Amino acid sequence: MSGRLQGKAAIVAGAGSGASGIGIGQAISVVLGREGASVLVVDKVAERAEATLRAIQEHRGNGAVFVGDVSRPADCEAMVKAAVENFGGLDILVNNAAISPHVPITETSLELYESVMSVNLRGSFMACKYAIPALIARGGGSVVNISSVAAIRDTGTTHPAYCVSKAAQLGLTVDLAGEYGRHNVRVNAVLPGMIATPLQESIGRVDDQTRARLNLLGRMGNAWDIAHAVLFLCSDEAAYITGVTLPVDGGATVAMPASAARAGARGKQ
Numbered sequence: 001m002s003g004r005l006q007g008k009a010a011i012v013a014g015a016g017s018g019a020s021g022i023g024i025g026q027a028i029s030v031v032l033g034r035e036g037a038s039v040l041v042v043d044k045v046a047e048r049a050e051a052t053l054r055a056i057q058e059h060r061g062n063g064a065v066f067v068g069d070v071s072r073p074a075d076c077e078a079m080v081k082a083a084v085e086n087f088g089g090l091d092i093l094v095n096n097a098a099i100s101p102h103v104p105i106t107e108t109s110l111e112l113y114e115s116v117m118s119v120n121l122r123g124s125f126m127a128c129k130y131a132i133p134a135l136i137a138r139g140g141g142s143v144v145n146i147s148s149v150a151a152i153r154d155t156g157t158t159h160p161a162y163c164v165s166k167a168a169q170l171g172l173t174v175d176l177a178g179e180y181g182r183h184n185v186r187v188n189a190v191l192p193g194m195i196a197t198p199l200q201e202s203i204g205r206v207d208d209q210t211r212a213r214l215n216l217l218g219r220m221g222n223a224w225d226i227a228h229a230v231l232f233l234c235s236d237e238a239a240y241i242t243g244v245t246l247p248v249d250g251g252a253t254v255a256m257p258a259s260a261a262r263a264g265a266r267g268k269q
């Protein structure tokens with residue numbers, strides 16, 4: 001099926017890729033564009049946003065670049081205005097921008113804590129604050145907050161400020177789903193597991209084979225796995241789905257140590 005988002009207008013915040021290789025926001029932008037949405041590609045780094053717009057256009061999609069920093073509330077307001085001006089309205093908001101410093105709590109300064117919150121949590125909060133009236137003006141729409149399995153599970157590394165911000169995004173999701181359901185605004189969260197992206201590579205604390213053993217499918221996910229879940233949640237096929245927190249993690253959140261042992265035993269057969 002194609003054209004599932006024909007005529008829709010979308011914002012993807014954090015639409016670039018932090019290094020060479022496809023990031024999650026980039027894959028989401030391409031998939032939404034490929035399905036017919038006009039995509040406002042928002043990133044604080046102009047070249048990253050421009051690269052994503054080129055990728056959308058290579059797939060015959062349509063979009064525009066907005067260089068902005070979601071930690072600045074004025075930028076969140078301006079990006080919504082830009083989407084409405086460029087595309088005539090807004091139907092979809094994807095909050096994907098995040099930073100993830102791996103620093104233990106004892107070494108986390110107040111400045112570092114607040115910088116993580118200002119991007120990961122306050123950015124999503126402010127983007128929703130300004131986007132929701134625009135979604136309501138269109139008769140409804142869809143918000144997808146990109147959280148993380150790190151919001152609900154230990155991932156074997158320490159990034160406490162990040163985990164707090166990602167858990168709080170789930171509270172935001174549930175509150176807004178409750179408040180705006182009657183306006184046909186659906187608000188959901190996607191929780192990526194171990195996804196092979198430039199961000200993940202830069203962390204590089206656990207090798208890919210070990211990470212793959214930690215889920216039920218035995219492989220790392222990729223940015224397209226997340227993008228397809230987001231596409232579904234934004235499409236009319238998910239018209240009766242709101243307030244959910246959907247892990248896209250190869251079953252990692254239901255796996256136990258026994259799962260890895262079983263995978264190991266199978267490997268020996």
Ligand SMILES: NC(=O)c1ccc[n+]([C@@H]2O[C@H](COP(=O)([O-])OP(=O)(O)OC[C@H]3O[C@@H](n4cnc5c(N)ncnc54)[C@H](O)[C@@H]3O)[C@@H](O)[C@H]2O)c1
Nearest residue numbers: 014016017018023024044069070097098148192195197199
């Ligand atoms: N990669 C994983 O394994 C993984 C796992 C769980 C959750 N996630 C989540 O998925 C999302 C994307 O991750 P990724 O690995 O593709 O990251 P990435 O670093 O490749 O991409 C993030 C993009 O957001 C942009 N950005 C950062 N701060 C911004 C700001 N203040 N304003 C505007 N743009 C900003 C960056 O410039 C970058 O282009 C994040 O929310 C991350 O927490 C990723």
